[in-house]
Amino acid sequence: MILVTGGTGFLGSHLLYRLVSAGHMVKAMKRKNSGTYLTEKIFSYYTKNVPALLERIEWVEGDLLDIYSLLDAFEGVDYLYHTAAVVSLDTGDDRLLLETNVQGTANVVQAALERNVRKMCYASTIGALGYEEDHKLIDEETPWDTSTKKSVYSVSKYEAEREVWRGMAEGLQAVIVNPGVILGPGDWNHGSPRLFFTVYNGLKFYPRGTNGFVGVDDVVTAIIRLMESDVTEERFTVVAENLSYRQLFDWIAEAMNVPAPKYKLGKWLGEIGWRVAEAAALLTGKQPVINRDAVRSSDRFYAYSSKKLLETIDIEMMPVKKSVKITAKLFLEDMGK
Secondary structure, eight states: OEEEETTTSHHHHHHHHHHHHTTOOEEEEEOTTOOOHHHHHHHHHHOSOHHHHHTTEEEEEOOTTOHHHHHHHTTTOSEEEEOOOOOOOOGGGHHHHIIIIIIHHHHHHHHHHHTTOSEEEEEOOGGGSOOOSTTOOBOTTSOOOOSTTSOHHHHHHHHHHHHHHHHHHTTOOEEEEEEOEEESSSOTTSTTTHHHHHHHTTOOEEESOEEEEEEHHHHHHHHHHHHHSSOOSEEEEEOSEEEEHHHHHHHHHHHHTSOOOOEEEOHHHHHHHHHHHHHHHHHHOSOOSSOHHHHHHHTSBOOBOOHHHHHHSOOOOOOHHHHHHHHHHHHHHHTTO
């Protein structure tokens, strides 16, 4: 039996689609009050046969912070995909990030050990990798950077990885994947899909930094093939290309036939911008459009190597421009264009 945590989230929903499409019966864990709207929406991007595929999913209630609910959910599970996490660069979510991502993953690992799960995959992030100056390539062996430059989200995922390594030391067979910024259709108001919504609505500024990007289908392929292999006790960077934010935004704008952002967001303008945005959020009670960690992260120059992944499994990753075109087309269809 396969179980996916975070089955109502962005990556988890895409993963569920691939698993059930391959004929698997799957358990998917969700919190008591969580709906399955996003999962159903993401399935609809790939097939008209949504109801039939959803029947292959057994939804089980569970909470990462309630280990007893995890023990119940993991009963009879052989393969565990742990994709559930809080993803946020909002400094107001610091406590929630550490509790859910770190303690929650510790509970998942402990429950997996107690239920004798055969193999687990933990979906981490490139933010949990180290950092190299001077545009040098970052990979799985790059030492962790203890400087204050890391966001709390990145720290939470790094600490969560340590819990997975602890589980491996105690006998759990597991792999860790570190995807770049994942591009694909989802909730256009949250996470990376929001990039398309933001550019479509007239983004004026682009950050000067670079980052690693990858299509969601490639991330799902990497996760499944690693789980189906004999590989264990390893972590893998999953990045298709390293690009400037300007290039990415230009491609998104081109794919949606809207103007691309043309003004560079310099360091000082960015520092002023997030402060103004957070002040406005205090007055309106809404989430700030930008925040400190997002601005500072997008001002840095990151470049990643997926050499280890490419040498381990059979995968040919899609060019980012093609991922952008596919995602933009689905976005425009959702907007009625």
